[in-house]
Amino acid sequence: MITRILAADVPRHIGSRVRTAGWIHRRRELKSVTFLVIRDRSGLVQVVLTEPVELTEETVVQVEGMVTASEQAPGGAEITQPVITVLSEPAKAPPFDLYRPRLSATLPTILDNAPVALRHPGMRAQFAITAASVAGFRAALDAQGFTEIHTPKIVGTVTESGANVFGIDYFGRRAYLAQSPQLFKQSLVGVFERVYEVGPVFRAEPHDTTRHLAQYTSLDAELGFITDHHDVMAVLTETLRTMVSTIGERLPEVELPVVPAEIPEIHFANALALIGAQPDEPDLAPAHERSLSDWALRTHDSEFLYVTGYPMRKRPFYTHPEPGRPDHSNSFDLLFRGVELVTGGQRLHSYADYLAVLPDPEPYRSYLDAFAYGMPPHGGFALGLERWTARLVGAANIRQTTLFPRDLNRLSP
Amino acid sequence: MITRILAADVPRHIGSRVRTAGWIHRRRELKSVTFLVIRDRSGLVQVVLTEPVELTEETVVQVEGMVTASEQAPGGAEITQPVITVLSEPAKAPPFDLYRPRLSATLPTILDNAPVALRHPGMRAQFAITAASVAGFRAALDAQGFTEIHTPKIVGTVTESGANVFGIDYFGRRAYLAQSPQLFKQSLVGVFERVYEVGPVFRAEPHDTTRHLAQYTSLDAELGFITDHHDVMAVLTETLRTMVSTIGERLPEVELPVVPAEIPEIHFANALALIGAQPDEPDLAPAHERSLSDWALRTHDSEFLYVTGYPMRKRPFYTHPEPGRPDHSNSFDLLFRGVELVTGGQRLHSYADYLAVLPDPEPYRSYLDAFAYGMPPHGGFALGLERWTARLVGAANIRQTTLFPRDLNRLSP
Helix, strand or coil: CCCECCHHHHHHHCCCEEEEEEEEEEEEECCCCEEEEEEECCEEEEEEECCCCCCCCCCEEEEEEEEEECCCCHHHEEEEEEEEEEEECCCCCCCCCCCCCCCCCCHHHHHHCHHHHCCCHHHHHHHHHHHHHHHHHHHHHHHCCCEECCCCCEECCCCCCHHHCCEEEECCEEEEECCCCHHHHHHHHHHHCEEEEEEEEECCCCCCCCCCCCEEEEEEEEEECCCCHHHHHHHHHHHHHHHHHHHHHHCCCCCCCCCCCCCCEEEHHHHHHHHCCCCCCCCCCHHHHHHHHHHHHHHHCCCEEEEECCEHHHCCCCECEECCEEEEECEEEEEECCEEEEEEEEECCCHHHHHHHCCCCHHHHHHHHHHHCCCCCEEEEEEEHHHHHHHHHCCCCHHHHCCCCCCCCCCCC | CCCECCHHHHHHHCCCEEEEEEEEEEEEECCCCEEEEEEECCEEEEEEECCCCCCCCCCEEEEEEEEEECCCCHHHEEEEEEEEEEEECCCCCCCCCCCCCCCCCCHHHHHHCHHHHCCCHHHHHHHHHHHHHHHHHHHHHHHCCCEECCCCCEECCCCCCHHHCCEEEECCEEEEECCCCHHHHHHHHHHHCEEEEEEEEECCCCCCCCCCCCEEEEEEEEEECCCCHHHHHHHHHHHHHHHHHHHHHHCCCCCCCCCCCCCCEEEHHHHHHHHCCCCCCCCCCHHHHHHHHHHHHHHHCCCEEEEECCEHHHCCCCECEECCEEEEECEEEEEECCEEEEEEEEECCCHHHHHHHCCCCHHHHHHHHHHHCCCCCEEEEEEEHHHHHHHHHCCCCHHHHCCCCCECCECCC
C-alpha cells in the first residue's frame, strides 16, 4: 500500500499516484464534474471526479489518485482519477459552513460547538501559534539554564487572593485549586536556581469579561541570584524574542510583532504623570494601559512597554519593595498592544521579611521553610498564554484563543 | 564586575580570578585551613580559606577568588584567596545533612521538608531526568507532526470512573477535576489529527500505595488515521526512544535502559497462559506484571513489554474491541521493569458506537459532538511521568520522584 502523504505535499508529486486522507471540506457539483476539497492537518487539496458523489462534508475519506498540474487548483496541483474510500461518516451536518473564510456564527455558538468549530482552518491556525509560542518559551529558558517543573494544582493555602479561589473537597478536608505556582516556583529557586512551568492556573473570576477565564495556561519562570527586577526583565525579553522567532520558523505566514533589542521602560510614577492620572492611583486602569501602549508605539516604535515600580499596596505580599522608595516595588508589568501581558518582579527572599509581612504566617509555614534555609535574591514572571495569542491574532475575546474555555457560565464542552 | 560562572565551569579557569555564587554545602574546619564547598545548580566547588569563618551551611554566598589547580579538589581545581559576600543567611539549620551521599531521614520527614530536602544533589538529579524525559517526549512528537494542546482540568462530566473523582464547587454548580484529558484529546484529533498534552491529572485515590498519587503529570498523545493500536504502539516506541536519548544527551552520567528496535508484544490471553493464571482473569495483578516483565527480559532481553488485547470488561467505554474477538480489545499496556508504565489503545470513532456503549449519553453530549461530525479511526496513550522516573532511578515509592506529592494524607508543602 502507498504511504499516505499530506495535502500540503501533493504538489510535489505531480505525475505520481498518491494516497491522501482527511475530511471532505467542501463539495462542489458542476454539470460534468465534481470537486471535493479534502482537509487534513497540513492544508487542503482538490480532488476532481467525473461523476457526482453522495458524500457529505465532514465525511472522513482516503483518496488514492493521480497528481495532475492545475493552475486553478490550490498549490497548482489536484488529484484526478481518484479512488475514494470512506473511513467514517458524519451523523449530522455542522451547524455552520467550515469552508467559508470566517465562521459565520456568534461566539457562544462557536464555543458550544467547539469540537467542530475548531476544525475551521482559521481557528486551527491560532492554536498552532499557541503551540509554537510555548515551544519558543521552553527553548529560550532551556538555553538559559532553567529546569522545567511540575507543581501541585491542589493546595491547602490560598496564595494570591481569597476572593477568587475554587474550593475542593479533598478527602474530607478543605483544599483549593492553585491560583498560581508562585510559592512553589520560589521554593524551587532554592533547588534549581532557575525554573519554569507551563500549566493550568485557576481563578474563580466572578465577572464575565473578555480577558479573564476560570482556567488559563500560565507560562511561569523564576530565577535566583538577581540584582533586581531588571535581571528578570532581561530574561523575559530574550524569552519573548525566541517565542516570536519560533512562531516565525514554524508558521512563516503569520504577521509577527518586533521585539525591540531593548524594550522601553517607564516607572509607574512617571507613567501616571504622562497620562495625566492622579498621582495617588494605586494601579493602572485598562484605559491607562492603552494610553501607555500608544505612547510607547509613538515615541519608541515599540508594541511592548515595561511599566516598573508599581505601588506596594496593590502587589501581593511576596513583592520586594523598591530600595529607597518603599511605597513602590521592584515589580513590573509588560504591556503589549494595550493590554497587560506579563506580571513579574523581584520577590522577598529573607525569612524575616516574610514573617513581617504576613499577618498570620501559620498557613504558609511549610512554604516559608524554603526561605528559612537560605534563599538568594530572586524574581520571576508569569505570562498568560491565551491572552498572548489573542493579542497576536487580534482576537477581541480571550475565549477565541482558548480550545475549551471555562468561565462563570461555561463548563462544557 | 566579573560575570558569575557556574561551579562546574571553575576547572576551566585555572589561573584566573572568577566569581561564583551558591549555597554553602559543607564547611570543614581543619587546624590551619577551612574548606567551604559551594553548591550551585551545576555542581560543587571547593573554596579554601586560611582563616575560620562563622558562616553556617545553606548560607547563600558570592565568592570571588583565584582558581588554583588541586589534585584533591573535585574537578581538579579549587578557589583560593576568596572574598566572600553573604547574599542571604538561613534562619535555621536543615533537619538533615545535605552533604551526605544519601539523606538520612525517613520518607515522611523528607517530604515534610521538601523545599530543603530537594536541594540534596541526588534528589535534584532525579528531577533533571524528569525534565529531560518531557523534553524528549515533546521533541519526538513535534517531529512526528503532533500539535501541543492545553485542555480543561475542570469538567462537568466524569470520564473515567466516578469513584475516584474530586468534586469542585464551580460558581455554585457541581464540577470535577479532570481524571485525564481523554475526551478532549480525542475531540482534537478531529482538528489537528495528532495531539499531545503534558499536564496534571487528578485521582481521588482512596488507598495509600507506593504507586498512586492524587495528582500526577500525564504525558498524553492521540492520533488519527490509524489502522489499529499497533500504529499507536509504533509512535510510543519511537517517543520512548527519544525520551531515553534526550536524557542521555543532557545527563551522560545516567544509566539508561535500552529501547529495543522492536519492543516484544504478547496478547493478554497468551500472557495469562504463560504465567499460569486462570484464563478468565479480567486484568493483570501486580505480581503478573512482574512475572511478564521477567519473562520479556529473559527471553527477549527487553526491559519493555507490550501486553495487548486486554478484556473489554476492564477497559473504559471508549475502548475499541478486537475485530473477530469482541471480548478482547485493541488496547495495550506497556510494562517497564515489572510495572505498567503506559496504557493505550484504539478508541471507538463512530458516533453510533458511543451511543450504543453509553447507558446515558446525555452528560457526554457536547463531547460526543466530535464523533457526530466525522472522526477517523484513532488511538492514543498516556504515560505517568513520575512513575517513569521512579522506575528509571529505581525509587521504591512514586513520592520520591514527585516534587510536592499530593495523596490521601498529604496536602503540603
